[in-house]
Amino acid sequence: MPDQLSTTFAALADPTRRAILARLSTGDATVGELAEPFDMSLPAISKHLTVLEKAGLVTKSRDGQRRHCRISVAPLKDATSWLELYRQHWEQQFDNLGDYLATIHEPPADNGTGAHTPQESS
Amino acid sequence: MPDQLSTTFAALADPTRRAILARLSTGDATVGELAEPFDMSLPAISKHLTVLEKAGLVTKSRDGQRRHCRISVAPLKDATSWLELYRQHWEQQFDNLGDYLATIHEPPADNGTGAHTPQESS
DNA sequence: TGGTTAATTAACTACTACGTTAATCACATG
DNA sequence: CATGTGATTAACGTAGTAGTTAATTAACCA
Numbered sequence: 015m016p017d018q019l020s021t022t023f024a025a026l027a028d029p030t031r032r033a034i035l036a037r038l039s040t041g042d043a044t045v046g047e048l049a050e051p052f053d054m055s056l057p058a059i060s061k062h063l064t065v066l067e068k069a070g071l072v073t074k075s076r077d078g079q080r081r082h083c084r085i086s087v088a089p090l091k092d093a094t095s096w097l098e099l100y101r102q103h104w105e106q107q108f109d110n111l112g113d114y115l116a117t118i119h120e121p122p123a124d125n126g127t128g129a130h131t132p133q134e135s136s
Numbered sequence: 137m138p139d140q141l142s143t144t145f146a147a148l149a150d151p152t153r154r155a156i157l158a159r160l161s162t163g164d165a166t167v168g169e170l171a172e173p174f175d176m177s178l179p180a181i182s183k184h185l186t187v188l189e190k191a192g193l194v195t196k197s198r199d200g201q202r203r204h205c206r207i208s209v210a211p212l213k214d215a216t217s218w219l220e221l222y223r224q225h226w227e228q229q230f231d232n233l234g235d236y237l238a239t240i241h242e243p244p245a246d247n248g249t250g251a252h253t254p255q256e257s258s
Numbered sequence: 259t260g261g262t263t264a265a266t267t268a269a270c271t272a273c274t275a276c277g278t279t280a281a282t283c284a285c286a287t288g
Numbered sequence: 289c290a291t292g293t294g295a296t297t298a299a300c301g302t303a304g305t306a307g308t309t310a311a312t313t314a315a316c317c318a
Binding site: 019020021023024026085090093099100 | 138139141142143144145146148149150151154157158161207209210212213215216218219220221222223225226
């Protein structure tokens with residue numbers, strides 16, 4: 015029983031499932047409609063939907079003999095929140111690159127160490 | 137051979153690996169230092185680092201007999217970009233919830249359809 | 259040279275993921 | 289009731305994941 019965040023990321027780690035979510039973001043659809051664009055059997059799509067459903071990313075409701083699928087983005091929000099923790103980090107990494115690009119336009123002061131890494135461990 | 141985004145999400149779909157990234161976000165570390173807080177064998181951590189490295193989230197460099205690990209956040213940026221596509225979607229979903237919460241404080245105009253879903257398919 | 263330490267690789271086990279086809283369930287309809 | 293359709297479940301193959309312990313590589317040190 016993995017945690018919620020792991021389940022969410024695992025669900026997103028498949029291009030078919032991401033495509034299904036992309037499709038559902040434009041509106042609800044039945045299982046058959048979702049399966050149609052894929053070169054894959056209906057049971058395969060059904061299983062992908064089960065994965066998405068267990069991850070809380072899709073909800074299904076009966077409509078006669080059809081199943082109506084709807085996207086549910088709350089877990090994506092949590093995943094984004096986790097990733098946001100690193101946003102400043104990559105912005106800083108860019109800053110370091112900027113610093114580096116600045117230094118190589120400076121006269122080479124005392125840096126003949128042959129170091130290849132612009133970033134400090136800091 | 138999955139695509140880059142799938143590899144990134146798959147790498148993030150493990151709490152040990154996310155913890156390793158969190159640790160590395162505070163500064164570089166050796167494999168042994170990374171392994172220390174976990175109740176897990178060193179080879180297990182080494183494999184997790186291999187997964188992170190293949191996903192481009194960690195780079196390793198030799199430092200004598202140690203391996204120096206550094207976080208590399210570019211793939212996280214791409215993952216975030218993908219998730220950002222859904223940000224407006226969940227904001228809208230919240231708006232719809234707000235609308236719904238507003239309607240149930242309104243006199244029931246002509247909405248006796250028994251519908252349970254505040255959102256439109258739109 | 260020989261021994262210790264850091265880390266990886268090898269070999270193995272157990273489990274899970276992803277796809278298939280065939281069978282089944284559940285609803286719809288002539 | 290019989291039959292077709294939408295979707296799931298069953299059973300299976302293959303491949304990958306996650307962990308273990310044991311063996312190996314590579315650097316350091318006395």
